[in-house]
Amino acid sequence: MRQEAIYSTRLNDEYVKIEHDSGLTMLLCPMKGFSTSFALFSTEYGSIDVSFKTDKEDDFVTVPAGIAHYLEHKLFESEDKDAFERYAKTGASANAYTSFDKTAYLFGCSENFKESLEILLDFVTSPYFTEQTVQKEQGIIGQEIRMYDDDPQWRVMVNLLEAVYKNNPVKTDIAGTVESIAQINADLLYRCYNTFYNLNNMVLTIAGNFEVADVLEVADKILKKSDDVKVIRMPIDEPEDVCKKYVEANLPVSMPLFNIGIKHKPSDKTQNAKVQLIDEMILDVIAGEVSPLYRRLYDSGLINSSFAAESFVGRDYVMSLFAGESKNPDEVYRQIMAEIERAKSEGIDKERFNIAKKSLYGKYLSAFSTPEGVASMMQAAHMYNFEMYSMLDEIASVSLDDAQNRLNTAFDTEKSVLSVVKSK
Template sequence: MTETIVSRQTGEKCLHVQHKSGLEIYIMEMEGYRSSFALFGTKYGSINTRFRLRGETDYAEVPEGIAHYLEHKLFENEDCDAFAKYARTGANANAYTSFDRTAYLFGCSEHFAESLEILLSFVQEPYFTAENVEKEQGIIAQEIRMNDDEPGWRVFFNMLKAMYHVHPVRIDIAGTVESIRQINADLLYRCYNTFYNLHNMVLSVAGNVKADEVLAICDRLLKPCEDMGLEEVFAEEPDTIVQPYVEAHLQVGAPLFNLGFKLRPMEGKELLRAELMSSILLEAILGPSTKLYTGMLEEGLINSEFDTDSPFTGSGFFC
């Protein structure tokens, strides 16, 4: 299936392709741009710790932090690190894991086709061994400890823990030092084969690109797979919060605070509408041009770092 999506506001066009491999592909040719960008992502993040596939009776439960762990390990294969390959094409590559997604991305001004081949290849070629998995534990444990000492990160997750009783959004995306000790190569392969199925993934490309070239590379490199009928489940989360206030003492130049509002979970178009309405309301009430914002700034109650947002939405949570 192929369709062209046209923006009513700008007239810009985006090609949407449901590839025969199962992958959803979005390609936006942007005339006049010199740079090109690509993102290869899966609908798999830190909250996806309980799941089953079609035909399975019991739900599998995996340790917290395994999605982030998998992201770290996927850059390595038997030949070399993917970053070493990107260095030869000049692409600037990165990756991230959030609550409900993991993405691998790059930007470049030349050698786009070669960089796209690297992206599609290493994400589809996992290589986990007992030795390389164990080696990564110390690195990620250090990252977790650093996050615990970072005031902005700490105040945010303290807020989530005060809001959510059981939903895994309350846990650090990287997991805990204790939870990552349970991760092994077999568990990584189990999660990879479950969530890195092309039916659960998206490729998005934009900039100085040609759709025909992108699709030709996809036809050559994507490995068709069966839709496994993934089903995720979350423990029932009460509407109430855990506690109204929490504080922690760290060495900072000025106090930090987060104020959160817990709403019932939503999905589909209802979720999209709620996200848009929340963004508009926050800008109208507390945006930089409002009297409330300027008044608080003049009184020294906030500084220029003050911000509002509602990006923390997903399966089973909205705040």
């Protein structure tokens, strides 16, 4: 076991990084004065991981869309008691989520921390599926899919991704479709589990009110050494161009909803995460609440306070996203693209860049202020292979030139898509 303390002079905070003998990496941040602790047990496995093999296998396998999410649901069950029933004894509030590139199991509690942690480590490392239990989940997840089908915010985004990406599986809904999940069976679930739920591919992050020694005691008791199996993902051959410039769907909404995406070329995942910080500053300068563009759009009634711009980044994708409601999404799209071209040719305003930088610093600082925020931040940083506290230094080090270069080289308005959801 290797143990290392990581300290931030900026925040006067620290956490411990432990390489456990089982193969699991643990990032542990006890926080003084907090009453809750928050734990996340995560694997680098999300909805985009549909074609893969291990270094011990010859052939790639391609699995049905939505299986990572299905697996997340099914892991809560065991031959005896399901995990929720076990958590009931400790009072912890437990949940799980599957995103495009990761799956995480979590709990928050204010007492019985050790017992809750034992349940978490145990159920995630003890799969139990039968054809019957797998079948039962079809109805539940079917209704989860239906719920998202009726969610205009989600629809407008999934449609955007479908139009931006040709081959990248990020274009497929995380939960899959009613048809794709019908193909899932116990054997396929085991195949996915055995590939991705290897402790060497996972991370445990905990922050808040707990003792490091308690975590080690529980980990030693529950975790068995994993063979160091390497996951090999089928490389994604994604063109730089988008598939469609415009996509539209009908749902009952009061006003058309839009998502505008600009496709950027991804690099390795660490670089993607770093570039996200610069992109967030650029987006704030271009379309943030301080920008002339925002003012113009808002004052002419083309957007309302629901408008937001963000950087959408994962292991194999980088995209800039503008979202909101508008009577005239085409005009919003046109003005955003014109503003990007203007900022490229006339240059980014220095004062607004400095404000954007300060705002981003404040935003990231907020992530370091609660147990949930810290545990999530440690998880994300680990998965993208960088050190959590370095985020604040990265932000402080971005220069106006860096931002201008990035804008000029990566924000190609030709590689943009407008997605609209409106009433029939």
